[in-house]
Amino acid sequence: MVPTIPPADVEELGRQVAGPVLTPQDDGYERETAAYNLATPIRPDVVVGAVDAADVSAAVAWAAAHRVPVGVQATGHGADLPMQGGLLISTARLQECTVDPEARTARVGAGVRWRSVLEASVPHGLVGLNGSTTDVGVVGYTLGGGLPVLGRTYGFAADHVRSADVVTPDGRRRTVDATHDPELFDLLRGGKGNLGVVTALEFGLLPLDGLYGGGIFYPGADARDVLTAWSRWSADLPETVSTSIALLRLPAMDIVPEPLRNRFVLHLRYACTAGDEEAVRLLAPMRHLSDPVMDTVGRMSYRDVDAIHLDPPVPLPFRDAGRLLEDVDDATIDALLAQAGPDTDCPLAFIEIRLLGGALSRVPEGGAELVPGRDAPYLIGLVGLAVPPDGERVPAAIEGILASLGGHVSERTMVNFLGSVGGNADSSRAWSEEGHARLLAAKAAYDPENLLRFQHAVRA
Structure with missing residues (x-):
């Protein structure tokens, strides 16, 4: 792959984040970019292995300043379409996973898989609404709606989200919920990765004894x-x-x-x-x-x-x-x-x-x-x-x-x-006509440069 981002710009990115910054010539690049679907080539010009939300914010701000398109990946299960060029932000290292048994809630980082949630919640008689495999990441699955194994009983996973930490394409970190940026909060739940990079979710757990x-x-x-x-x-x-x-x-x-x-x-x-x-x-x-x-x-x-x-x-x-x-x-x-x-x-x-x-x-x-x-x-x-x-x-x-x-x-x-x-x-x-129109309007407001353009991005 011929690099399209000047080495000096990559070095600048490396100074702004704590996690690894890798190009195709570096050891670890293949491991950092690998998708679950081995038929989907993910070949960014540079990948950042974010260690926290600050890294995500810095990487997005760098990409916006240099007009470099951004893709996001944690477990790689959502990589349906190829990615060629641009910046890939790997959120696999964001492994916060806490369960509050009394409030019946969980808070997870963007790299957490459903298996980790169940290991923490099932001993308390609580479960989250995972899909057909617990190997999938919680955040990407839920942002796409999340069709659970127990969906007919409890609904979509996205219905149970309480709040989200998100980095919008301007690099700003926000916490959104039903009262703080409610429109963004609503569109994140089902809008996949079109409006920002979600670094953490809080969602409700359900009482279930097997x-x-x-x-x-x-x-x-x-x-x-x-x-x-x-x-x-x-x-x-x-x-x-x-x-x-x-x-x-x-x-x-x-x-x-x-x-x-x-x-x-x-x-x-x-x-x-x-x-x-x-x-x-x-x-x-x-x-x-x-x-x-x-x-x-x-x-x-x-x-x-x-x-x-x-x-x-x-x-x-x-x-x-x-x-x-x-x-x-x-x-x-x-x-x-x-x-x-x-x-x-x-x-x-x-x-x-x-x-x-x-x-x-x-x-x-x-x-x-x-x-x-x-x-x-x-x-x-x-x-x-x-x-x-x-x-x-x-x-x-x-x-x-x-x-x-x-x-x-x-x-x-x-x-x-x-x-x-x-x-x-x-x-x-993937959305109703009305829902697609709402996403397009929000995309124009939050991401007018179409920074988040990989995978299933909305377009007019």
């Missing part, structure tokens, strides 16, 4: 029966149940449970906050269906919540996309199985349909109005590994499946599910 959850894996040959049964069963579930169903083509890798290796299976995910007897009763119609390959559903500590979705625990190269879905009727199932059923050579590793609704459909008092998807019944996500021999076929397969769903699939999505395929660089589809 749950009844896990997964059931069915043979792929039973795909039609399982999808049809799941569609009809899930339509009448109470808000105590959150569920999804996934078509999985699993490789023969050590990270895959042995009975599932090199197989095409369907994976029912189940999370219920009701008592065990009620949870068992509600699941019974699906549990007695087909002849499962594996059944891991039972009473669990919330510390073990990753066992419900079993997301890959290591970085992988992949291409993906997500859309809101209008229904899962017979026509939807026919179209999906024609493209990705057991008799096809579909190259996708993962096609998931999540049931929405319940508490996700409501904006609670003081909740995150910008978060989309509240009126959608389902979300579909598609993922394919970007590796030989089928990696080159993945984007076309994703687009083909979405096209085959026709009017059943929406053009809209959620910002955390925009992905990298199917025109997802157009981020406007």
